Amino acid sequence: MDRLFTGSGVALVTPFLDGEVDWAALEQLVDLQLAGGTDALVPCGTTGEPSTLSSDEHDAVVKFVVERVAGRVPVIAGAGSNSTAAAATKANKMQDLGADGVLIVTPYYNKCTQNGLRQHFEAVADAVQVPVIMYNVPSRTGVNLAPHTAEQLSEHPNIWGLKEACGDLGQVQELFRRCRGKLPIYSGNDDQVYALLALGGDGVISVAANVAPKRMHELVQSYRDGQHEQALQLQEELAGLIDQLFTEVNPIPVKAALSMMGLIRDELRLPLTELSAKHRPSLKWELENLGLA
Numbered sequence: 419m420d421r422l423f424t425g426s427g428v429a430l431v432t433p434f435l436d437g438e439v440d441w442a443a444l445e446q447l448v449d450l451q452l453a454g455g456t457d458a459l460v461p462c463g464t465t466g467e468p469s470t471l472s473s474d475e476h477d478a479v480v481k482f483v484v485e486r487v488a489g490r491v492p493v494i495a496g497a498g499s500n501s502t503a504a505a506a507t508k509a510n511k512m513q514d515l516g517a518d519g520v521l522i523v524t525p526y527y528n529k530c531t532q533n534g535l536r537q538h539f540e541a542v543a544d545a546v547q548v549p550v551i552m553y554n555v556p557s558r559t560g561v562n563l564a565p566h567t568a569e570q571l572s573e574h575p576n577i578w579g580l581k582e583a584c585g586d587l588g589q590v591q592e593l594f595r596r597c598r599g600k601l602p603i604y605s606g607n608d609d610q611v612y613a614l615l616a617l618g619g620d621g622v623i624s625v626a627a628n629v630a631p632k633r634m635h636e637l638v639q640s641y642r643d644g645q646h647e648q649a650l651q652l653q654e655e656l657a658g659l660i661d662q663l664f665t666e667v668n669p670i671p672v673k674a675a676l677s678m679m680g681l682i683r684d685e686l687r688l689p690l691t692e693l694s695a696k697h698r699p700s701l702k703w704e705l706e707n708l709g710l711a
Contacts, residue, residue, distance in 0.1 A: 423491070
């Protein structure tokens with residue numbers, strides 16, 4: 419079973435400054451991740467606000483991250499779309515820019531069938547040479563990749579993983595029953611990393627890793643080293659922060675957190691807005707409690 423990475427991948431934010439991509443801040447964020455031991459960088463996924471990036475900006479962000487990382491860890495570029503043809507075109511562009519793999523979300527809004535999902539992922543995987551990691555996040559897309567469909571897709575030689583964020587541990591258990599040993603599975607929910615590792619997962623693609631890269635890396639590494647109690651302790655240590663990072667829709671809180679840490683401007687593009695005042699004190703407290711701000 420081929421893998422792009424094991425461990426903690428970061429769902430990287432895209433920093434903005436006065437309406438433009440903040441390249442100096444992005445460089446600092448990439449360096450922070452590499453110094454923290456992050457095992458893969460995922461630019462232009464959901465946390466990177468790809469829906470409000472222009473096509474040129476999307477390409478430029480991925481190119482910048484690829485060049486800054488310089489082969490030290492895999493770069494897995496977001497390339498999803500609710501149009502299969504558009505996703506395939508975008509995935510090819512990410513490949514041309516030097517990405518080591520692409521993250522392809524289930525097509526949103528269309529609400530296609532399981533057969534449609536299977537054909538969508540197969541078509542994108544057929545269109546590129548770099549590996550594809552599928553992304554299931556039904557709370558955002560309105561469609562759920564069923565375990566039996568994931569099992570069928572695991573047979574495709576160019577599909578190398580699944581970021582699972584359904585949040586339903588019953589479904590996740592069925593997914594592992596069908597796909598364990600056939601398909602690398604990464605947690606898409608930071609509060610369920612330990613649970614997915616215990617079922618046989620390969621790691622996480624994490625929002626919290628933006629602000630706590632070292633701890634998230636250590637959580638996964640500890641479990642893989644057989645230090646399960648230490649991994650559980652780290653999961654519990656991060657629980658308060660993770661809760662605060664999802665009081666409002668991602669990436670609103672994580673951008674506020676990075677701003678509190680002095681790393682980026684707290685700036686998003688509409689329709690996303692800044693974190694509300696009522697959630698700021700508790701987020702700040704969690705950062706300070708962990709020694710992050």
